Amino acid sequence: MTTASEASSTQEHASATLTPVLTARWDQEDSFTLRGYERDGGYRALRQALQRSPESIVEAVKDSGLRGRGGAGFPAGMKWSFVPKDSPKPTYLVVNADESEPGTCKDIPLMMADPHLLVEGTIISAYAIGSNFAFIYVRGEVLHVVRRLQQAVTEAYEAGYLGRDILGSGYDIDVVVHVGAGAYICGEETALLDSLEGRRGQPRLKPPFPAVAGLYASPTIVNNVETIASVPSIVANGSSWFRLMGSEKSPGYGIFSLSGHVSRPGQYEAPLGITLNELIDMAGGIRGGRELKFWTPGGSSTPMLTAAHADLPLDFEEMVSAGTMLGTRALQIFDDSTCVVRATLRWTEFYKHESCGKCTPCREGFWWLVQILERLEKGEGTEADLDKTLDLTDNIAGRSFCALADGGVGPIDSSIQYFRDEYIAHFEHGGCPFDPAASALFAVERQEEAGVNAP
Missing domain, CATH: 3.40.50.11540 (NADH-ubiquinone oxidoreductase 51kDa subunit)
Known part of the structure; x- marks a missing residue:
């Protein structure tokens, strides 16, 4: 309270x-x-x-x-x-x-x-x-x-x-x-x-x-x-x-939209250059007292960042330096109970559905990406699938008429970059480690590996 x-x-x-x-x-x-x-x-x-x-x-x-x-x-x-x-x-x-x-x-x-x-x-x-x-x-x-x-x-x-x-x-x-x-x-x-x-x-x-x-x-x-x-x-x-507001190269103010796992989601108008941690403090912190896991600085078409980036200034230059984009300042916040593979799959399904179909790399590429991510999320993939996924995204980005293709592969590339071990955990354990049943099983396995008697 x-x-x-x-x-x-x-x-x-x-x-x-x-x-x-x-x-x-x-x-x-x-x-x-x-x-x-x-x-x-x-x-x-x-x-x-x-x-x-x-x-x-x-x-x-x-x-x-x-x-x-x-x-x-x-x-x-x-x-x-x-x-x-x-x-x-x-x-x-x-x-x-x-x-x-x-x-x-x-x-x-x-x-x-x-x-x-x-x-x-x-x-x-x-x-x-x-x-x-x-x-x-x-x-x-x-x-x-x-x-x-x-x-x-x-x-x-x-x-x-x-x-x-x-x-x-x-x-x-x-x-x-x-x-x-x-x-x-x-x-x-x-x-x-x-x-x-x-x-x-x-x-x-x-x-x-x-x-x-x-x-x-x-x-x-x-x-x-x-x-x-x-x-x-x-x-x-x-x-x-x-x-007088913002930074030298990114002056002025902007509306930052905080959604997801914060206590008070909403619109926060602030100078460009404010940090995510400052905005989260204004939004009452991560809900339920949990920890920040990953977030998007400008909606789902901007590569995700992690808690390690939460003190970076939210302006155009700093976000590019961090490997992402400021975008629309749509800050989607995800806590440590979220499966990054499932979140990435949902975003990719969206881009598959919304592709206008004009460009072959976008039209066909997102269809295949969804198939691979579905297998990975169910724990049926292999580590070779991760390399195949990155090869697909590399052949989609920059090869279409508009930026939908580039934006759609951003979450995939960044999620594998920061959470490759979580992808591997899915197919090593045959399912999502964030499902309640699977989480209980993984907890027992971790206890056994540590030499602790399971309850």
Whole structure:
């Protein structure tokens, strides 16, 4: 049980570490309404932006160091600057709200609690890149989010923030909330664009990149929800303010989604560079007093790490140095009661199911990986199967149109790297050592090996 003093200490630590910007209004009953948003200064950043040149907004985002919050971490301002200035075709802005990465759950609560923040960020971003038309592409299963966004867009039109000559600036902007069909592959930006055009969502060969030839073969910028929602605060407070948080190369704040075996799973908005141990402390520790075993820094498509990495700064550079990626900051926490082989199998089954089938290495490779991992999990494999698995992953990664293949093999490679002995234990003992019956048997065997009489 947590004592009052311990709870107070946790709250003080959290208040000194957390940086509520995107989540600042989540506890207000009317945070999702236009009235509530305007009361807290909403759309002031838009008014400021419209008094500046689009180029100055792009430069401000560049200077802030804002990096894409959707997983890749590419500098947002630099991406915006790739839009050709002399194209005769219209420029489009597409907000990727197709949040479907296992463990990732930050964009949906943001859109539910503060949809006008996303709408304002969309208008400012569209203005900066010279676009008069923007799409917010939302995952189809989250109908409640779709309705809330549609309500916010309607309110923005009625208030004069969207439409013709907004706020008397001479700038025209239309925003459409588009509902996807629930395909994981449509989180990949070019597959998303195919879906928007009414085709089956499949990744495109790049180049050309979307900034040059994207939606309807026109210049298009695709950014994640959190990236776009961060723009109003940068415009309102300045690039230097944004750089006060985070690290030098990974500045700013971000929402860290803690799920799994922690006492208080949820969203924790903090500066980039915070450590997993700090976040776990805020989340009340590992549940049941158990020990941390492994975790993912950015959802299931980022290679897993172990308890030995829990004090590494959670920023883009440190995660790459550790052999993984920061990704979406979806921190899936697994304690020492979890079978890493079973967890890896479940993730691989997901990627097998969600592969669009366009690329042979991905389509066929994950099917075979599932067969091997199923045997290993049942204790029917051999150590040669581990080498065959690594050979398969090596022939899948980097050989497909999009990053689904690379992300799907990440958990497999890293689990064998850190927990090879656990894989071996499965086929040595004929089953999973984390099944209750098997665990009891292994305990007896360990006692006998140690010369202790079994009960």
